[in-house]
Amino acid sequence: MTARAEVAALAARTEPYLIGVRHHSPALAVAVPRLLDAAGAEAVCVELPADFQPWLPYLSDPRTTAPVALAGAYEDGRLSLYPLADFSPELAAIRWARDRGAEVICCDLPLTAPEWTTAPAAAGPDADDLWDRTVEVLAPGSAPDAVRRAALGFGLAVRRD
Numbered sequence: 001m002t003a004r005a006e007v008a009a010l011a012a013r014t015e016p017y018l019i020g021v022r023h024h025s026p027a028l029a030v031a032v033p034r035l036l037d038a039a040g041a042e043a044v045c046v047e048l049p050a051d052f053q054p055w056l057p058y059l060s061d062p063r064t065t066a067p068v069a070l071a072g073a074y075e076d077g078r079l080s081l082y083p084l085a086d087f088s089p090e091l092a093a094i095r096w097a098r099d100r101g102a103e104v105i106c107c108d109l110p111l112t113a114p115e116w117t118t119a120p121a122a123a124g125p126d127a128d129d130l131w132d133r134t135v136e137v138l139a140p141g142s143a144p145d146a147v148r149r150a151a152l153g154f155g156l157a158v159r160r161d
Contacts, residue, residue, distance in 0.1 A: 003160075007153040011145070014039070020151030021047065021089045022131050027139030027147050028089035033096040034144040044097045045107035046090045048082060053106045059084070059091065060098035066091060072111045080111060127158055 001009075010018055017039040021028055036044065052070050059068065068091075069083040084091040097104045109115055135150045142150075 003153070003156060006156055007149060010152045010156070011149045016045075017041065018152065019089075019148055020153075020155040022135070022151065022154070023090070024083075024085060024087055025089055025131075025136065025151075026087040027136050028151060029087045029092045031139070031144035031147040032089045032092045035148055036093065036096050036100075036102075038144070041097075041100075041102055043103040043105060044093050045105045046093055047108050048090065048106040049080070049108050050106050050110045051112075052082070056094065056104050056106065060094050060104070062098075074111055074116065080116075130154065130157070 017035075019028070019032060019035055021032075048070070049072060051072055055070055058064060059070075066084055066086045066088070069081055071082070072080045074080065094104055096102070131154055134154055135147065138150060139147045
């Protein structure tokens with residue numbers, strides 16, 4: 001199957017309805033609410049450690065204004081910071097869910113999971129440049145689903161690299 005066909009297959013899925021997300025993406029922060037509206041989502045999974053589930057009511061509170069951050073501590077003393085801004089698709093999804101009465105689930109591993117120390121590092125500057133060229137700069141004026149397809153294609157490319 002070609003990469004184009006794989007992206008088309010991912011984009012055609014409705015259960016689960018996948019939205020490729022890159023943290024601090026203005027393009028996706030704009031597209032996510034429209035995509036969730038179109039999908040009629042009843043629940044939204046956001047890529048945050050499961051430990052942060054109790055903090056979601058504070059993030060979704062209309063009185064909480066960005067920028068805001070969640071911080072967590074690993075058992076070995078390392079800290080993990082999750083900054084959120086108005087251009088964070090995760091925060092856009094959390095706010096969308098609040099406004100629609102949808103459930104939000106922190107779907108990443110808890111901070112105590114050993115995979116956090118053994119997982120490969122996040123994609124570096126080359127991936128940042130690829131994201132900018134294939135998603136961000138093409139997004140203005142594009143339909144939300146086109147942004148979604150570009151983000152899914154990016155995710156597929158990075159995972160294959």
